Amino acid sequence: MNASLPVVVIGAGPVGLAAAAHLLERGLEPLVLEAGERVGAGMLSWAHVRMFSPWRYNVDRAASALLERHGWRLEDPEGFPTGADMAERYLAPLAATPELAPRIRTGSRVIAVSRWRRDRMKDAGRADTPFLVRYVDSRGEHDIRARAVIDASGTTSLPNPMGASGLPARGEAAVAAHVVHGMPDVLGRDRDRYAGRRVLVVGSGHSAFNVLNDLATLAGEAPGTRIVWALRRATVARVLGGGEHDQLRERGALGLAIKRWLEAGVLRAETGFHLESLERTDEGIVARDGERALPPVDEIVSATGFRPDHRILAELRLALDPGTAAPVALAPLIDPNLHSCGSVRPHGIAELAHPDPGVYIVGMKSYGRAPTFLLLTGYEQVRSVVAGIAGDHAAAARVELVLPETGVCITRFADEGEGAPPNRCCAPPLTDSAGLAEAPASATVGCGTGCGSGRPAASAACCA
Structure with missing residues (x-):
């Protein structure tokens, strides 16, 4: 293959620009092709959100060296x-460097990737x-x-539906004007919508936690604000996290x-509560799980996460896990059915490879539908991938990342049956009088994270 061809990076978020910095270093x-009108467009969609992890966990080595x-x-x-800090104080200066600026095209949406004059069926000379x-x-x-393609386009363009079966709840489309996906700026721009x-x-x-925390704060300021939280778990014990034992202390907070x-x-x-339908009534919007109905509401925040959109890569030969939609070698490491404590080890090119050599899905999109992704993980992914593209297979195979601990590792809870994964790493939760779990201080493993709150009292996430 012509070595003078560029490596196309899809997405100018933190992982995409880190990939570009590593490519230059090699x-x-x-x-870099970015659909948004500026770099970091995905992060700016949650500009008000404060991240769980400090700056030192959110800056890539090659990118910071260039800066x-x-x-x-x-x-x-x-x-x-x-999110705004990341976009404005880190990504914008990085994209403005004389090395990267001429190599980034914003307002450029990738709509398809294939092999030149080879459709998905053609074998001869494909590699x-x-x-x-x-x-x-x-x-x-x-x-x-391009000689290779690194897809760091993220997942924020395709939110999960609210229905418990992976489909939109019946009536979800009809009430769409009253639904916001992700993390609205409850205490800022969107205050009037919820007050x-x-x-x-x-x-x-953690996206739901952010919204709940801001709504609860708003309720203290705006009388009449009422908040109902619907979740499928039988108790809240499993989802509350590590508390004071979380090494990412803002996530624990x-x-x-x-x-x-x-x-x-x-x-x-x-x-x-397994949402099946949403019905507009004279009293408001009513959510139902079979015969069970929640109190009528005026607005809904869908914090059910996002899923990857692989349509732009449909003409390539990918190996994706049928459950998580992550690369097949990565899937067992991140599958929440197997890793309820988030014990995901650092990984690189070996876990991200596909049958079509030279195409790599990195960053949050590489996790498919699985949650708990750390930016540090994405930076390690692109370091390894770029080393492999450059032919430095020893560097590509090395692990150069130590992840922070979550502070809690619990893999079986009282609300889970015998089909749950066995408890491999720590003691069960201690339950207080309110029925909420407290984790033992000795329970620690490496973990990832999701998106967080916009206020310092409940700061949050690490998103790609």
């Missing part, structure tokens, strides 16, 4: 950035044939050939904050 030519050559310094390694990347911008459609209203939050991850709101009665948790 003497390879990157071309430092131009006078940039990481001002507060132990501070906790928001030695360049990729064809088609993208669209304000001037129309364009094709470019004094009845709000249903669906989901049990968020779980403790939700526990306090529950104990104070500010939040009403509806556990064991």
